[in-house]
Amino acid sequence: MSSENSGPLSQKIGFIGPGNMAKAICEGMVRQGLVDYSQIYVSGPHEKSLVYWRAQGAKTTHQNGKLAEEVDVIFLCVKPHVLPEAIADIYKTSSPYRIVGKLFISILAGVTIAALENTLMGFEGSRVVRVMTNTPLMVGEGCTAYCPGQVAIDEDIALVRRIFEVSGVCNLVPESMFDAICGIAGSGPAFIYLVIEALSDGAVKNGIPREMATKLAAQTVLGASKMVLETGRHTGTLKDEVCSPSGTTISGVHVLEQHGVRAAFMDAVEAATSRSAELSKTKETKTSVSRHGSIKTPMMSKPVL
Numbered sequence: 012m013s014s015e016n017s018g019p020l021s022q023k024i025g026f027i028g029p030g031n032m033a034k035a036i037c038e039g040m041v042r043q044g045l046v047d048y049s050q051i052y053v054s055g056p057h058e059k060s061l062v063y064w065r066a067q068g069a070k071t072t073h074q075n076g077k078l079a080e081e082v083d084v085i086f087l088c089v090k091p092h093v094l095p096e097a098i099a100d101i102y103k104t105s106s107p108y109r110i111v112g113k114l115f116i117s118i119l120a121g122v123t124i125a126a127l128e129n130t131l132m133g134f135e136g137s138r139v140v141r142v143m144t145n146t147p148l149m150v151g152e153g154c155t156a157y158c159p160g161q162v163a164i165d166e167d168i169a170l171v172r173r174i175f176e177v178s179g180v181c182n183l184v185p186e187s188m189f190d191a192i193c194g195i196a197g198s199g200p201a202f203i204y205l206v207i208e209a210l211s212d213g214a215v216k217n218g219i220p221r222e223m224a225t226k227l228a229a230q231t232v233l234g235a236s237k238m239v240l241e242t243g244r245h246t247g248t249l250k251d252e253v254c255s256p257s258g259t260t261i262s263g264v265h266v267l268e269q270h271g272v273r274a275a276f277m278d279a280v281e282a283a284t285s286r287s288a289e290l291s292k293t294k295e296t297k298t299s300v301s302r303h304g305s306i307k308t309p310m311m312s313k314p315v316l
């Protein structure tokens with residue numbers, strides 16, 4: 012595989028699982044001129060979810076194996092419990108000799124590199140990179156972490172960095188951090204939407220029209236985030252600068268502390284982290300797939316398909 016450091020990518024790129032994350036990753040690449048839709052292949056079982064992609068100019072199929080035959084790089088973008096079925100479909104709908112030396116990039120929560128490599132070992136020379144990312148990729152503000160598998164090569168890493176750096180930040184981390192990164196970066200946007208919605212509700216309660224209230228809340232969160240990232244100053248110091256003695260803010264902060272907001276957010280990140288760890292231990296995500304496309308679960312002596 013060629014490794015360009017600038018300019019458009021030459022590879023054909025496939026997405027197995029044409030959902031929210033496939034769109035976020037692909038749109039980021041297209042918007043930044045890294046690829047155009049003629050290089051994009053997408054597969055999924057439901058016709059309805061492929062219509063959008065064809066309208067953009069991507070090629071679509073219901074057969075994961077046909078996609079894998081065509082492309083150089085395969086993004087795995089299905090839900091974690093669907094992975095065995097999706098991989099089994101690659102085996103069943105392809106000629107294995109045509110799936111040689113492909114790079115698989117997985118964004119699945121709670122699916123380890125070992126599980127991925129195990130399930131893909133029927134395809135000669137497969138390489139894996141595990142990624143955790145988030146939906147703000149869509150607006151160029153993604154937060155991505157990656158960890159290469161055992162046989163991933165420098166070009167694979169360079170490619171992953173290029174794809175995710177055009178749409179935000181991207182860092183190499185040890186795989187042991189993946190559950191915690193899922194807890195903050197993967198799930199975190201939902202926690203913050205909740206904050207924005209609640210701030211907006213508070214403003215609406217006090218007479219601000221909804222549309223204006225949501226814009227004020229979102230811009231305030233954006234501004235606070237930029238302050239943290241661009242000044243590099245401690246969050247406590249930044250908070251103190253907003254809190255005047257006997258002022259409005261400290262009254263609000265007191266209420267948040269009374270309601271245990273910090274502990275609630277810590278608990279939320281911890282719960283999401285634990286769930287990711289739990290997923291990696293479930294039978295579905297530990298399942299492997301034989302060369303013939305049979306799904307083998309660790310709990311069963313016989314294949315279930």
Ligand SMILES: NC(=O)C1=CN([C@@H]2O[C@H](COP(=O)(O)OP(=O)(O)OC[C@H]3O[C@@H](n4cnc5c(N)ncnc54)[C@H](O)[C@@H]3O)[C@@H](O)[C@H]2O)C=CC1
Nearest residue numbers: 028029030031032055088089090091097118119120144197
């Ligand atoms: N949504 C998020 O914010 C994030 C999600 N992730 C991970 O990304 C993955 C995808 O998540 P979403 O895009 O949100 O899910 P989604 O539900 O939007 O997309 C999944 C797609 O897979 C398709 N699919 C189902 N069975 C299939 C099969 N056998 N073969 C091919 N395609 C199949 C579905 O029809 C659907 O279009 C998950 O594993 C999740 O853990 C990671 C980071 C953030």
Ligand SMILES: O=C(O)[C@@H]1CCC=N1
Nearest residue numbers: 120193196197198199
């Ligand atoms: O909720 C989930 O399982 C996925 C993984 C990270 C964000 N969304």
